[in-house]
Amino acid sequence: MQRIGVFICWCGSNIAATVDVERLAQLIKAEPGVVFSADYQYMCSENGQQLIKNAVKDYNLTGIVIGSCSPRMHEATFRKAAESVGLNPYMVEVANLREQCSWIHKDREEATKKALVLLRTAIAKVRLDAPLTAGESPVVKRALVIGGGIAGIQAALDIAEAGFPVDIVEKNPTIGGRMAQLDKTFPTLDCSACILTPKMVDCAQNENIDILSYSEVEDVKGFVGNFKVRIRRKARYVDETKCTGCKVCMEKCPSKKGLNEFNMNLNNRTAIYIPFAQAIPNVAVIDPTQCLKLKTGKCGVCQKFCGAGAIDYTMQDTFVEREYGAIVVATGFRPINVDAFNEYGYSDNKDVITSLELERLMNAAGPTNGVLLRPSDNTHPKVITFIQCVGSRDVSGCGKPYCSKICCMYTAKHAMLIREKYPDTEVHVFYIDVRTPGKNYDEFYRRAVEQYGVDYIKGMVGKVWNENGKLMVQGADLIENEQVVIPSDLVVLATAIEPEPSVRKIATLLTASIDTNNFLNESHPKLRPVESPTAGVYLAGVCQGPKDIPETVSQASACAAKVIGLLVKNHLKTNPCVARPDETACNGCSQCANVCAYGAITYVDKEFRIGGGKTETRRVAQVNPAVCQGCGACTVTCPSGAMDLSGFSTAQILSEVEAICRK
Amino acid sequence: MNALENAMIEKARDLLEKGVVKRVVGWERGEFAYDPSPATFESAQSLESFVYNDFCGANLSKYLIKVSKNEGKTAVFLKPCDTYSLNQLIKEHRVDREKIYAIGIECQQKLDHFAIEKIGIDGIREEKYDGDEAVFHCVDGEKRAKKEDVVLLRCLTCKSKKFAIAEDTVVLHEMTESCGDRFEEVRKLSGMTADERFAFWQNELSRCIRCNACRNVCPACTCIKCVFDNPKSGVAAKANDVPFEEQLFHIIRAFHVSGRCTDCGECSRVCPERIPLHLLNRKFILDINENYGEYQAGEESEGKTPLTSYQVTDVEPGDAVRKGEDR
Structure with missing residues (x-):
């Protein structure tokens, strides 16, 4: 029989205000096996832990139940305390009396009753607990960064700087991401390319960084410290090692009608192309949906003119498998599709554009060489109206419920830049609220209003329509309390941003959790903001939530610090709560191996006695404890119940259920 | 011969x-x-x-x-x-x-000799088919029956x-x-209210005498140590705990063979109490078909099965639950 001690924490008033902790400590003494019980204001404090340690020694406790906050908060703390006085740390069970009881109930009597049941349940489990010992697993000293935008670039550079090899997997032909498309950056108005491209070059030149561009993550196996990742290297039909980036192929290519994705489809590109002048790697790629040679077999002009002999029309996708200790997800964002917003007439009017399209129209490397010309007739727009919150803070179902965070600042930036370059232009901005927290941000916005005379109108736009070549913008002016109609030449929609949709597949492969808006969840919103709940997976940039460049870079560096902290370790302690098969009941049917997400289960032929002096050879499951993550999928799949999980055995779970159901 | x-x-x-x-x-x-x-x-x-x-x-x-x-x-x-x-x-x-x-x-x-007995034919010496009819040479002469009345249930579909x-x-x-639609009966049951369905199964399963014939004949029930014979499994005791243990026995068995049952119909063929056990399995097969795409267990001798593999297109658990609630 176990000698069990029960320790009930008040958590200040968090638990004690709703649960009668003193009465609970008295009531629980009646449970069989309980030899000691106590309540204390803060069990996690130094004094609280001392109380536990003393009780273990004084009462020869063999098992401990703590009634406190979620085990996610302090299980490790209490296990450590138990271990320090010679008790196996896996003889400690936590009953969650805070998140699952006091915080969600109001009635003191009911909450106390439930707390008693939760404690009994934990006692039922601890009765069947057995001491467990953690093993060790080695750490592969290499990191993977998924996504080569500014977040991925910054994380890779920081990790590489610390001496660890990093691979950047980027699905586009070049790294650089969204930041490469931007013109100027707020609040300092320095040129985006001027600060980004040197970092891209640094990546290419850093011997610890390997850029796998035009590649996608296909499969991820393993666990923290030991991920095995399969990467698809899409066929670019150009040999990366031979291409010199001379662009002769682009001049000669007869297929010139492809949409230029880098310029937001505002102009055309050839079938063989380098996305932009400073692309890294500076290597051409062929668009197979556009290339005449690949589509019809007739052409081959680029191959003829390529001095380096880099063109290979027979190229196929290839796969590489690599091992990593840590993975950074930095998959970024895209502007949402605004076709659903009929009121703004985006799909009907060429001169209704998104902000990212405006960035390209103002960029010196853009389709208009930086001269602001409206798309319909290439004339200078004289009246420009900005509409903010297009699809952001939108609960109608068309857009996104969240604030995209960057639009207020970039709209102020656009307005200011236009007034600076073309002072004869009239600029109006419709807004719901202007949100500019951040260092030098509100000053920036005020400059747009006060110094540059941008006309900010508080109100939403109801309709945009074309009247004799003018875009009529009808909206409410809530401050003047009137309807206004502004005849405009150009309308710019501050479009909401959403996570790059490919993140869903990545999240699935990594078993990283994702929220309803496709943003990856962090382990703790305040205290572990750059870690995914999946160990060894870190989050940088907009894939975790809307943020601007300074925040993205901070988060990427924070990720790098976490990755470096992991990679400097030679070994990680493994979780001893792993599956173990009962060979006498195992049928060898492979169902457990099929459901195992970690590839931890293999089979061996073993000889068993079957009575009468005879033996038979049977196929039975074996679990690699270093690879098993203790998820329990195998235990519920096994039809004969041969698979069990240490620390969470079927018998323990059933006895917990019984304790809950007991009257 | x-x-x-x-x-x-x-x-x-x-x-x-x-x-x-x-x-x-x-x-x-x-x-x-x-x-x-x-x-x-x-x-x-x-x-x-x-x-x-x-x-x-x-x-x-x-x-x-x-x-x-x-x-x-x-x-x-x-x-x-x-x-x-x-x-x-x-x-x-x-x-x-x-x-x-x-x-x-x-x-x-x-042929299903239970069904033949039921329509009053016995003492069969020889049988043959004649078009839509089955012809029996019995000790007391030749007897005929409609084929659909005397073949095994599984052979009708x-x-x-x-x-x-x-x-x-x-x-x-x-x-x-x-x-014939082999899921017709299942759909009929799914169309019932929960109470009607419970009454249906209570009536059927209450005849179970726990002879284990269904388990013993089932090609998917091949465990070296069946959970119902293993006191350590905690399942055997559970089944005995409720006043109506056969419910749990048959439902647990249906869960254990789900995704592996080829719908061979042996369970219903051997049941001495004529309980339509194959309907439980067919319910699972229908659900698998609807939630994961058409699947026939035993069509291939290797590869993954819908219930033991994951694909991005798999039904979300919440959607599956909601689907159940709709009925």
């Missing part, structure tokens, strides 16, 4: 005499025409008692788990629907493919006449596929 039976005996004799196989698994003549039983034949002489008639409904696949552990190859006669069971057993590594010589045999629907696995075949006549 019929021509098909002759051809099968010749095939078996040939295989045994040439030493291709050590033994043949088939059916042995019983006391009456309607009770042939599965048997192993190890020599050409022993084939004298070999029989194959319209009462040979038994699926011989499961016997191979044990028989194929013996030295040498084993030949087995399998009707089209039985081949799926063998394939599934190979997939689960319960039968060694290398040691099996599978012979696909003709099947023109099998035959799932396939394809051999999922077979080295060799003995097929003398074209096999006609019986039509």
Whole structure:
């Protein structure tokens, strides 16, 4: 029989205000096996832990139940305390009396009753607990960064700087991401390319960084410290090692009608192309949906003119498998599709554009060489109206419920830049609220209003329509309390941003959790903001939530610090709560191996006695404890119940259920 | 003796005499025409008692788990629907493919002697089909019955006449596929209210005498140690804990074979209480088809199954639950 001690924490008033902790400590003494019980204001404090340690020694406790906050908060703390006085740390069970009881109930009597049941349940489990010992697993000293935008670039550079090899997997032909498309950056108005491209070059030149561009993550196996990742290297039909980036192929290519994705489809590109002048790697790629040679077999002009002999029309996708200790997800964002917003007439009017399209129209490397010309007739727009919150803070179902965070600042930036370059232009901005927290941000916005005379109108736009070549913008002016109609030449929609949709597949492969808006969840919103709940997976940039460049870079560096902290370790302690098969009941049917997400289960032929002096050879499951993550999928799949999980055995779970159901 | 039976005996004799196989698994003549039983034949002489008639409904696949552990190859006669069971057993590594010589045999629907008795026909000496009718030579003369009234339930909605696995075949006549929606009954049950459905199963399952025939015959119930016989599993005791233990026994069994059940219908064929147990399995099969795409267990002898693999397109658990609530 176990000698069990029960320790009930008040958590200040968090638990004690709703649960009668003193009465609970008295009531629980009646449970069989309980030899000691106590309540204390803060069990996690130094004094609280001392109380536990003393009780273990004084009462020869063999098992401990703590009634406190979620085990996610302090299980490790209490296990450590138990271990320090010679008790196996896996003889400690936590009953969650805070998140699952006091915080969600109001009635003191009911909450106390439930707390008693939760404690009994934990006692039922601890009765069947057995001491467990953690093993060790080695750490592969290499990191993977998924996504080569500014977040991925910054994380890779920081990790590489610390001496660890990093691979950047980027699905586009070049790294650089969204930041490469931007013109100027707020609040300092320095040129985006001027600060980004040197970092891209640094990546290419850093011997610890390997850029796998035009590649996608296909499969991820393993666990923290030991991920095995399969990467698809899409066929670019150009040999990366031979291409010199001379662009002769682009001049000669007869297929010139492809949409230029880098310029937001505002102009055309050839079938063989380098996305932009400073692309890294500076290597051409062929668009197979556009290339005449690949589509019809007739052409081959680029191959003829390529001095380096880099063109290979027979190229196929290839796969590489690599091992990593840590993975950074930095998959970024895209502007949402605004076709659903009929009121703004985006799909009907060429001169209704998104902000990212405006960035390209103002960029010196853009389709208009930086001269602001409206798309319909290439004339200078004289009246420009900005509409903010297009699809952001939108609960109608068309857009996104969240604030995209960057639009207020970039709209102020656009307005200011236009007034600076073309002072004869009239600029109006419709807004719901202007949100500019951040260092030098509100000053920036005020400059747009006060110094540059941008006309900010508080109100939403109801309709945009074309009247004799003018875009009529009808909206409410809530401050003047009137309807206004502004005849405009150009309308710019501050479009909401959403996570790059490919993140869903990545999240699935990594078993990283994702929220309803496709943003990856962090382990703790305040205290572990750059870690995914999946160990060894870190989050940088907009894939975790809307943020601007300074925040993205901070988060990427924070990720790098976490990755470096992991990679400097030679070994990680493994979780001893792993599956173990009962060979006498195992049928060898492979169902457990099929459901195992970690590839931890293999089979061996073993000889068993079957009575009468005879033996038979049977196929039975074996679990690699270093690879098993203790998820329990195998235990519920096994039809004969041969698979069990240490620390969470079927018998323990059933006895917990019984304790809950007991009257 | 019929021509098909002759051809099968010749095939078996040939295989045994040439030493291709050590033994043949088939059916042995019983006391009456309607009770042939599965048997192993190890020599050409022993084939004298070999029989194959319209009462040979038994699926011989499961016997191979044990028989194929013996030295040498084993030949087995399998009707089209039985081949799926063998394939599934190979997939689960319960039968060694290398040691099996599978012979696909003709099947023109099998008879259900319970059903025949029920319409008052007994003392059968011989049977044959005549178009839509079954003709019985009985001790008290010839009797006729509509085929659909006397064949096994599973044969009314035959799932396939394809051999999922077979080295060799003995097929003398074209096999006609019986039509009919095999999920019709399941849909009818799903259309009931929860209370009606509960009453239906309570009525059916209350007749269960826990003889374990369904479990023993089921080619998917092949555990070395069944959870119901294993006091450590915690399941045996659970089933006894409730006043109505058969509910749990049959539902747990249906869960255990879900995704692996080939719908061979042996459970309902052998049930002495005529409980339509196959409907539980078919409910699972229908759900799998609807939630993960059409799937037939035993169609392949390797590869992953919908319930033990994950695909991005898999139904979200919440959606599956909501679907259940709608009904």
